[in-house]
Amino acid sequence: MHQVIASPQGDKFIIARPGTRKGMQIPRAMHHELSSAVANGRDVPGWLVNAGREAWGLELSGQPARGNVLVRPVTPLNYSRATWEINKGCNFNCEHCYLAERAFEGLPRDEKDRLLSMLRDAGVLWLQFTGGEPTIDRDFPHSYRQAFILGMLVEILTNGSRLHRPEIIELLSAMPPHKVTVSLYGASPESFDSLTRKPGAFKLLTKGLKAAKEANVPLELALIVTKHNAHEVQAMREIADEYATTYTEYANISPTYDGNPQPLAAQAPGFLDKSSVFKGCPAGHTFFHVDPHGFATMCKVGRENPIGLMTEGLDGLLRLPAIADAQMLRSGGCSGCQLSATCRVCRPLAKAYQEAKAPLNTYCQHDNGDETA
Incomplete structure (x- = not known):
């Protein structure tokens, strides 16, 4: 299994290691040298041996490049990131959910594999699994492995309810994710279960956080501030300090992406974020979103004029920048x-x-x- 990934990113080339946030930029000539070393059965070049030792404490001296270094080629589309709603189904029923529907359906496994190969061929290095709740999809473990093997740095956006399961922990330990982002909906069973409308949800979340911490899975927490938990914000921060490497607070509740106002009822009065001035977004140009059926859009919210990747293939993505600009x-x-x-x-x-x-x-x-x- 590869230890590092060498990949083009825009007009740059980088070296990344799964499970860590630290990477390095290299010139095109070094990327070409790594590709040649893998193709011709040579050892890892000395400069990468030294850099890997310094950056990650990784020992590659005398190791073959093939099997240790995964070299991704330059691709015509040159996207860098994607989010994939593997399934909209969820084991929670959150009051504030932005999804217009939460149907448990999606592509069969072989088509999921084909989609992941297309994402790789589009240049995607950072891939976020989302939902719904991605870990409840029956093909999630298989698809996660496939994305990892294809040389993508995988992020999971999850409610944390299944992180405690041995099969999930073993998967994330064997194939480290880039990060796991867990949504925190409160600091007590009362607030958490009220927002998620699932009795026992907070207990499942707590088990997941403990299991991930014990397994050294890199966690980030997204603190979702609502009318149910606004009085617990400090306690939520303390949970994040205990289990996560970092956290972010979100207080702006949105309608569903098709304009249903029901989620707005969860908004906490007086907690409207004062985020930075919006100065544009590269959605549709450097990254895109894919729904459970393989339709690509500029992002999770801007879903107009979806492109059917399973029928059009990667050529369909050539239309995405113009679709994004129009939105x-x-x-x-x-x-x-x-x-x-x-x-x-x-x-x-x-x-x-x-x-x-x-x-x-x-x-x-x-x-x-x-x-x-």
Whole structure:
């Protein structure tokens, strides 16, 4: 099994190691040298031996390049990231969920394999498994292994409810993820189970965090602040400090991506994030999203004009940048806004809020309450 990955990224070339966040940039000539060493059965070059020892404490001296170094070729599409909704099904029923539906369905296993190969061939190095809850998909372990073997750095976005299972821990220990991001919905059974609408959910989450920590699985926590847990924010931070390498707080609740306002009821009054000014996004240009049936869109929210990868193949992605650019145009309730230069909400998300007829104070982050904002 490969120890490091050499991959093009845009106009650069990098060396990455699964399970770690530290990497290095190399010139094109070194990438070519590694490719030649693998193809011709030579040992790992001395410069990578030294760099691997310094960066990761990895000993590659005298080791063959083939089997230790996975060299990814330059690809015409040159995407770097993708998110994959392997399945929209979930074992929680969260009040704030942005999905329009949570049907348990998706591609058969052989088509999942074909999709993963296409993602690799599109240049994707960082792949996020999401859902729904990805770990409940019957093909999740197989698909995770396939993505790892194909040379992708895998992130899992999960509710943590199955992290305690031996088969999951063993998989993540044998094939380390780039990271596992766990959503934290409260600091007590009362708040957590209330938001997820699943009795025992907090107990499952706690078991998962403990098991992952014991197995040295790299965890990040996403602290989801809602009306159910706003009084527990400090306690949520303490949980994150105990189990995670880092955490991020999210308080902005959105409608479903097709404009259903129901999730907005979970918004905690007074907890609207003041994020940075929105200055554009490379969605559809350097990364994209894929749904359970293999349809690619610019991102999880901007799902207009989906591209059927399973029928069109990678050529379909050639149309994605133009589709993404069209969705980024300010229109509807945002057209003519005099405050657009300091807006903090991306256009596809603003459209979902507007279709949901959401009050401005649930998403528009201008303090003056101007109804033209």
